[in-house]
Amino acid sequence: MKPKWLEKDLRQKCQSASSSSPPPYENPRKKTTKPKRAPPANPGATYNASKASEKIIFTIFSEPQRPRAEQSWWGYLRVKTANVPRLMQEGLSFGPENMLSEEGYMCLTPKAFPAPDGSTAQDVTAKWPHVRHFYLRDTRWSPRWLAHLECAGTDNAALAGIRPCELTHHHVVQCVAWASKNSQIYNFVRQRPQDFVNCVYDDMPLEGLWPHPKPLGNCEAGAKQEDPDLYTSPPNK
Secondary structure: OOOOHHHHHHHHHHHHHHHHHHOOOOOOOOOOOOOOOOOOOOOHHHHOOOOOOEEEEEEEEEOOOOOOHOEEEEEEEEEEOHHHHHHHOOEEEOOHHHHHHHHEEEOOOOOOOOOOOOHHHHHHHHHEEEEEEEEOOOOOOOOEEEEEEEEEOOOHHHHHHHOHHOOOOOOOOOEEEEOOOEEEEEEEEOOOOOEEEEEEEEEOOOOOOOOOOOOOOOOOOOOOOOOOOOOOOOHHH
């Protein structure tokens, strides 16, 4: 029979050991994983290397209810894909996982930057002197689309606040899609919704960035803007 003082001492040691040991669901030898090593900066490498053609162009305003002259930034989202109807069926949307962060960059607004409302290149470069470029990619093993968002801004602060993943169809003032260079299959201009045409799916509601038509309860009245034709020329390729 053990003395009481010995039993008390053993009991205290057991309680001390149990309080200091990790819970059974914790691994005391758990290793911390290092973050994935970032690749070097390589502006637009993935998009430029793709042989796919630009089939969709979204014209995007920071404040779509205002005319272009009052925008702090505006730009174009160009999408390369081999199957526009599939993107219509599935909807086009993206999140942080789609960002090719190491491929983005900023530069002076080039003289060739498209002026959608007939403004001269001098007008564009004077009011929006810098352009920020973002690149995105479908996360599937075989990507169904690549995207290039180029935004012209009044200053660096305006461009620094752009978050592509926060863009919605409300920011889109025009969208044009082509089956081939001279075969337009989708055209929507916000201030002329009555002229909308979808040659593939007519009035089928479209999800994601597609501006029109939207599912019931997700509609928005066309904004009255001063700009005439925003972007009606076919893609470069």
